[in-house]
Amino acid sequence: MILNLKHCRVLVALALGLIASGAHAVPGEQQTPEATFRTTPPWVDPHAQAAVEPHRPLYETRAIHDQNGTGKFYMGREIAQVMGPGGIPWLDRPERDDQEKPSIVLDALKLRGGETVVDLGAGSGYFTFRIAPRVGRAGKVLAVEIQDEMLQAIRQRAQALKVTNVEAVKGSETDPNLPAKAVDLVLMVDVYHELAYPFEVMTKIREALKPGGRVVFVEYRKEDPDVPIKLVHKMSVEQVKREMKAVGLAHLQTLETLPLQHILVFEKPQ
Numbered sequence: 001m002i003l004n005l006k007h008c009r010v011l012v013a014l015a016l017g018l019i020a021s022g023a024h025a026v027p028g029e030q031q032t033p034e035a036t037f038r039t040t041p042p043w044v045d046p047h048a049q050a051a052v053e054p055h056r057p058l059y060e061t062r063a064i065h066d067q068n069g070t071g072k073f074y075m076g077r078e079i080a081q082v083m084g085p086g087g088i089p090w091l092d093r094p095e096r097d098d099q100e101k102p103s104i105v106l107d108a109l110k111l112r113g114g115e116t117v118v119d120l121g122a123g124s125g126y127f128t129f130r131i132a133p134r135v136g137r138a139g140k141v142l143a144v145e146i147q148d149e150m151l152q153a154i155r156q157r158a159q160a161l162k163v164t165n166v167e168a169v170k171g172s173e174t175d176p177n178l179p180a181k182a183v184d185l186v187l188m189v190d191v192y193h194e195l196a197y198p199f200e201v202m203t204k205i206r207e208a209l210k211p212g213g214r215v216v217f218v219e220y221r222k223e224d225p226d227v228p229i230k231l232v233h234k235m236s237v238e239q240v241k242r243e244m245k246a247v248g249l250a251h252l253q254t255l256e257t258l259p260l261q262h263i264l265v266f267e268k269p270q
């Protein structure tokens with residue numbers, strides 16, 4: 001085949017694009033947990049690891065991907081970019097109550113006084129401070145975040161509202177820093193799809209749950225093209241179920257009682 005000047009320009013542009021897409025790789029890629037994961041650190045359940053895809057790396061970086069994604073894929077789906085503190089006004093927008101009906105989520109949790117609840121990826125605490133009165137003084141809410149600005153917003157809010165049963169916890173991308181076998185319920189609202197290391201975080205969460213403890217996800221419906229949210233920020237029921245099976249969490253129920261989001265409930269087997 002004879003290549004003319006136009007063809008050559010296209011080929012050079014494609015090659016440059018592929019090189020540039022390497023910018024999505026984490027700096028010091030060889031040192032990242034997924035690299036060491038292949039040597040199976042002690043906290044990884046080998047049964048769960050095998051359930052993901054035996055003998056293959058957990059994560060894959062692709063050059064061609066959604067512009068709102070990270071280019072990093074887990075079990076066939078692209079991990080979304082993390083919402084920064086610039087998103088706080090959106091998380092706390094006054095119309096959110098009307099659009100997302102948080103009271104339906106809170107009722108679905110069936111919380112009891114004295115329980116320890118984790119609001120993982122708590123943001124500025126939109127759900128944290130709605131959960132706190134439901135577990136009462138004998139209970140507590142651990143609001144886990146990786147971003148200092150979010151933790152600061154939560155601490156300020158706790159102080160302003162004189163709420164004493166909320167604790168802000170700094171997590172890392174791979175470890176939410178939770179006590180072992182001490183948690184009754186973990187709630188993740190609009191968070192799971194942006195975890196950079198979903199397998200590692202969910203494995204840690206399973207360790208933190210009491211036997212019979214629950215994990216509840218609230219995720220925008222990927223199955224519904226009319227839900228006005230960017231694609232990588234949505235999750236399908238089938239995908240969440242597949243990913244939880246990989247970490248040994250059992251599906252209890254899926255509720256479709258919210259206007260835009262699924263409520264998915266899982267349990268740590270007894």
Ligand SMILES: C[S@@+](CC[C@H](N)C(=O)[O-])C[C@H]1O[C@@H](n2cnc3c(N)ncnc32)[C@H](O)[C@@H]1O
Binds near residue numbers: 083144146
């Ligand atoms: C879209 S916000 C949702 C905040 C809150 N759940 C709400 O509904 O208002 C997602 C949050 O998850 C946090 N996040 C992302 N990865 C995390 C991780 N590995 N551990 C803890 N928080 C994380 C982000 O910092 C961000 O604040």
